[in-house]
Amino acid sequence: MAGFDYKQAEEIRHAFQRYQVRYLFIGKSGAILLGYPDTTQDADLFVEKSPANSERIVQALRDLGFGLTDSQTQEVLRGKDFVQLKNGPFDLDLVFAPDGIERFEDAWQRRVEVQGFSVCDIDDIVRSKQATNRQKDRESLPRLLKFREWLKKQH
């Protein structure tokens, strides 16, 4: 599996726009779109948990080349909190209920558009990283917090 590239990011943007999927880049991939210099392995998308949005996600994923079986499709449609896909052209994590964010709608209202990509606000990205309380997030938080401070000074 090769790394995720700009062309694939554009493909996500196009496919998700085509089906009107409600999504936000979150996690480190979201921070990177906001300008954070770091490395990551996959794209994390915070997606609205609703039957209509899940239907649209499945259609968009098929267009992108993810080989979803019938049972995997049902898993997405059933409204799981977290789905990890490694059966497509790139690795993709679908997060329906990220730690630290109560409602998709709230994050949607606070979103930032970066060249057509819908991205969580930096405060939501930090909030969710803090809430996971994982070792790897705890180690990277000081730099991310400093980036948030720097980013806010730019606006």
Next chain:
Amino acid sequence: MAFEVDPRTEAQWIEEFEAAARRPLEQRIKYAFIHTYKPVLDDEPFRSFDTMEEYRKWCEENLPEWLGYGRV
């Protein structure tokens, strides 16, 4: 959550933020997404979890500790 950061480290981070801001998005993405094989995590084409708690627990029980997915 308060962190103490060495002033030299902080200055270096700021330089990195400023350098990244000068790069176009396409280049930032090119530098940022690097695939490295992660044992266990990368061995299944599809996984799903009913709750985030279930996912976090699965990570703690199945992934090597050094990957850092365990909660503190």
